[in-house]
Amino acid sequence: MCPVDDASNGVDGHAHTNGHTNGTTNGANAAPETNGFVAVETKQNPHIQTSNPYQPVGDFLSNISRFKIIESTLREGEQFANAYFSTEVKIQIAKALDDFGVDYIELTSPCASEQSRLDCEAICKLGLKAKILTHVRCTMEDARVAVETGVDGVDVVIGTSSYLREHSHGKDMTYIKNAAIEVIKFVKSKGLEIRFSSEDSFRSDLVDLLTLYSAVDKVGVHRVGIADTVGCATPRQVYDLVRTLRGVVSCDIETHFHNDTGCAIANAYVALEAGATHIDTSVIGIGERNGITPLGGLMARMIVADREYVTKKYNLKKLKEIEDLVADNVEINIPFNNYITGFSAFTHKAGIHAKAILNNPSTYEIINPADFGMTRYVHFASRLTGWNAIKSRVEQLGLEMTDAQIKVCTTKIKAMADVRPIAIDDADSIIRTFHGNLHRKEDVPLLPGMTEEEKKLFEMKQAELSGEREKRSLDEAADAQAEVPSGKKTKTGVAA
């Protein structure tokens, strides 16, 4: 059942089929019967015959293997509490995202401030492969400013929930529809791509929404957008709404999910299954409150669904670099449990799953860390740690040491762990210092700031431990706790 190979229908995800082209075909979403299943044919999702007999029935809607990313770190991400990007930083981030291969880069409205306008123009002039979008209110004033910046497309948005309609702009749906049509026609007349989105879509009236989207589709909007602005939507609500919308419009469908209730990645995934074409992301998910679908998290989800599409299209090995760049600028730490790049993402605790993983990684891993330029990490900062775990870490850190040297270093780490709790970083720093000391005349202390008492205890523990044979003790400890003790192949697994 898992992973699903959605790549099997053979559509070339690299084809530039969306946007710019659907003006004349709107309203043409015929629904031919195919083996009893009704399939919607759109520009994004043409009916290509597949030769794979295992193609799941009713899966014509799915865009799992041909989705596009609208990267919004420079718009949604700029609304993150700690984000204040200078022009240079914005350019650095835009270039990094372009290297990564995102399809679109969305920028803060040029109407937000004079600096925003100038930054928008500067990024448009970089000549990136990614299309540049800016995100403005659905008014002619904003649209006029936007089209002058040099962007490839304009993303407009308007509040459609009854709450926003009553307490905010006070306009009815007819007014909204007319305003939208005016703006769409204007932006199209300038030869630019135009998206129309509602705000807080999941608290808006369904009939209002569909009426509005149907109207803008008829005048040739390139994309309509659904936004879960407050992060309340559940996967089945998303699937139902997108699937319904897929039957109403023939243009592309963009989706934007906040993560307040933990569904931002899952909702993006089911939206694609239901026929959405574009997903909004930001680096590490930064945005309003706890943010939106994270770029890295979406990659984790999608590589499991269609490894070929994702690895061919995106430069996954750049992910960590981009995350570090953004994290530094907004002054946050990468969460320990961050998808793919968090310290524990590919970490296995010695003695529990570690041995199985060392034997065959696919036992307990669905993602290959190497696809992201990452390495598997068998946790070792503990008393159970053995020298082969340290050896793998030494290799990860790119240091050269002989096995004998690694064994001495292991003893020191184990002794240190008995003196005080040591974190991942501490162990790394001990390894680096130990390695440095091999080439120094005088030893640098392995951990800074140790008290005299700690030093004494450390020497004692080290003396105790140096008699032990590390490899054997690791293997025994691992065996005792492993799923499948090496000597007892009839035992059954324990960890779920």
Place this chain on the structure above:
Amino acid sequence: MCPVDDASNGVDGHAHTNGHTNGTTNGANAAPETNGFVAVETKQNPHIQTSNPYQPVGDFLSNISRFKIIESTLREGEQFANAYFSTEVKIQIAKALDDFGVDYIELTSPCASEQSRLDCEAICKLGLKAKILTHVRCTMEDARVAVETGVDGVDVVIGTSSYLREHSHGKDMTYIKNAAIEVIKFVKSKGLEIRFSSEDSFRSDLVDLLTLYSAVDKVGVHRVGIADTVGCATPRQVYDLVRTLRGVVSCDIETHFHNDTGCAIANAYVALEAGATHIDTSVIGIGERNGITPLGGLMARMIVADREYVTKKYNLKKLKEIEDLVADNVEINIPFNNYITGFSAFTHKAGIHAKAILNNPSTYEIINPADFGMTRYVHFASRLTGWNAIKSRVEQLGLEMTDAQIKVCTTKIKAMADVRPIAIDDADSIIRTFHGNLHRKEDVPLLPGMTEEEKKLFEMKQAELSGEREKRSLDEAADAQAEVPSGKKTKTGVAA
């Protein structure tokens, strides 16, 4: 469409209907026709007549409003890379979880080590309200040790995927079924609750799984478990599998989701919609790799689905305390974007959404922070910061200061932000130090480690700023960037 009020069917979620009672009714899951919809009746999900005409059709399966939590910080969480809990810490965590109101606490196998066995016994003797479970391999040896510890129930697990069957224990499904039945009958004969789970369920053969679950259901197992051990499952796969299983067994259904691809919370939610009864969680989600469904994240999801059930049943105001306790012990920082308790969860950036939030929080918030003893936080560590934002932070920190004092403090923070980028923590520490200085004879420096140059620049900026009128400048800045500028009610919203 959102939030859905699933509470409307009026079932008392506090009733202790699951476990211990279904032995005689297994196999009795009749499927009466109700208005054309087939509903499954189980102990957990009896057909209670509802008087609400808006009850969604086909929703008989949903346990959104009567789910139970199996808290596994002391089992799955102990497998987290950095987790080494002492006996005292385990007891502290167990008591905290019990205060919170979790239904079950799951402990590491007593067979893992002598200390694990002793800790298991110690926790059983605490007399907690929560039921205590331990998690062991599906063998008679393990089951015998488990039932002697004093636990209320035993969770057994066995690998059923073809991979584990071929490369691990090498046993076929008939052997697995017979082993399971023997263990189940033994544990039941001791008067204890028994759960049977497969491992890596989403990479197991569906027919094998259903055959096995049907067999153990017939001998009276209290719960069957589905585990997404590698974190590959998608919401629609989960819904389909749980719904199918719901039609096959009449016992309770527990689910366990890893978060490698970002769906652990969403999958738990759709599992409940499909008829699952129990969800496994851990505090901050700690576990193998990047962990499982987090307790706090599940609360965020469920409080939006059924606020009444969640607030009545769980002591939500304890959440932050438990998270801090666990985070301290495993030496991690609470991620900036953590559900509910992360620093940005209820933070709104001055000038973007902040003004709308100050006017009416429900505009951009789906969760009320007060339900968790948290407060809304208008971000202020920036040059846009105004004294009313600082005032709200001072109140959050529980400090007493006059408005005049807060204004002086605000000027200092703004001056500091012009000298160097300041983080949330810096701003908090400035406020605390400033507050302390009000009662000290001699001032403590507001930020430690400032260079002479920085001090000079700070004095200069402070002098410049003290002429300004903070409140007005905040309001103007907020107006300029707000969704709905106060003077222009015909404008439409911008942020999605």
